[in-house]
Amino acid sequence: MKKIDLIVPILTEEMEKEALRVLREEFFLRGESVRKFEEEFAKYIGVKYAIAVNSGTSALHLSLLSLGIGKGDVVITTPFTFIATANVIIYVNAKPLFVDISSDTFTIDPSQLEKVIVNQGDKVKAIIPVHLYGYPCEMDEIGEIAQKYDIYIIEDACQAHGAIYKGRKVGSLGDAAAFSFYPSKNMTVAGDGGMVTTNDNKIAEIVSQLRDVGRARENPNKHEFIGYTARMNTINAAIGRIQLKYLEEWNEKRRKIAREYNKKLKGVGDLILPPEGDDEIKPAWHLYVVRTRYRDKLMKFLSNKGIQCGIHYPIPVHLQPPYRKMGFKEGMFPNAERCAKEILSLPMHPKLTTEEINYIVDCIKEFYEKVV
Structure with a gap:
């Protein structure tokens, strides 16, 4: 596989x-x-x-x-x-x-x-x-x-x-x-x-x-x-x-990968794609993070297809045990809490190939066609 x-x-x-x-x-x-x-x-x-x-x-x-x-x-x-x-x-x-955060960014x-x-x-x-x-x-x-x-x-x-x-x-x-x-x-x-x-x-x-x-x-x-x-x-x-000598080259590869994801995943299922930036804002694309109501099911489906994903981060800081002891609780920061339940990080690194991106996209489309 x-x-x-x-x-x-x-x-x-x-x-x-x-x-x-x-x-x-x-x-x-x-x-x-x-x-x-x-x-x-x-x-x-x-x-x-x-x-x-x-x-x-x-x-x-x-x-x-x-x-x-x-x-x-x-x-x-x-x-x-x-x-x-x-x-x-x-x-x-x-x-x-x-x-709280903006859910858009x-x-x-x-x-x-x-x-x-x-x-x-x-x-x-x-x-x-x-x-x-x-x-x-x-x-x-x-x-x-x-x-x-x-x-x-x-x-x-x-x-x-x-x-x-x-x-x-x-x-x-x-x-x-x-x-x-x-x-x-x-x-x-x-x-x-x-x-x-x-x-x-x-x-x-x-x-x-x-x-x-x-x-x-x-x-x-x-x-x-x-x-x-x-x-x-x-x-x-x-x-x-x-590493610093090659950072710009690697970042440009990340931006190209993000553009491919954006183009090929637009309109797929209930996916909410990450903010793309514009002429004034140029992301470094450390991670490519989508949102979906079916996060856990999609992550498991992709894992079974050999695609490693991540969740950054499943528990907002204010709901971590030490911070709960300080008085923070559910409902205080609804955008952060909702995003934590929906976010999924797809593979993102300079070595990712177009063939691999196409495979990831095809698997995500298959998930929405056959599972959801």
Whole structure:
């Protein structure tokens, strides 16, 4: 039986050779490849600074700390994301609050944002908009609200490497941004890894120290903060540098695949297709996510045909056990809850062929003809 994977990380001979070279020639930590990766990633995103860390979660966590956010503060994000987005708010002893998503884009709904801010008075210190599945949030509207109430913006760009919003890459649209290089992402470092991007020198300096147990730049024996061991390994950075060279090429392949899906799945059954973007919004297509009332049946049918699918994510953050204990419950964020029951991620990666796409589409059509 044909087998089609949901995600296929890319590892080439070029990456293997560079990894081996770095193992032989550079120090395992704080090697030259880390500095070069930071410089190249900052240039790619269009910001002054990029600070490499050990995960996307650390990138979010250290960004919050660098802004002085802590006990008594409120941070707003979406309940429709990977749980780490909200967990980092807890890490810094702040209070997470959620704003529901737009069902059309899966991203935070700006029209509901201001009401939550006003209800909290001056306690809201930051917003973490999530560019989920690689689709940019409505950053102009979010930015206007943040400016009005003097609130920081930390972009969760962990799934949006190379996505473009009105001519600018995501990761350059807030006070700071967090990227993840987990193996399933559009680019990886062959393991866990992350990056903070910013144009703010102070944020960059504090994050740089926090990732390295609070060590002062000018005196490695002086620790100015209670920091963390959150550095990126040199070998991971070396692989990341190679991956970054091919990111645009891979993203264009993802966009082509998305266009094929859109064309061939339009009008099939009850499928609701993901937002395509336009001249101003260019998604990175980390995932291709459809919606259907028959999600579980379709997923099982496709699995039996050798097609691996995923659900990102079946339980909204506010309904996860730790958050239920905080008082969150069903019915609070209806769009997120409904989407969580309907979403299905179809295979999406640069190695996906037209033949495989046609097979996936044919199987989905067969499902609606024979099963539903």
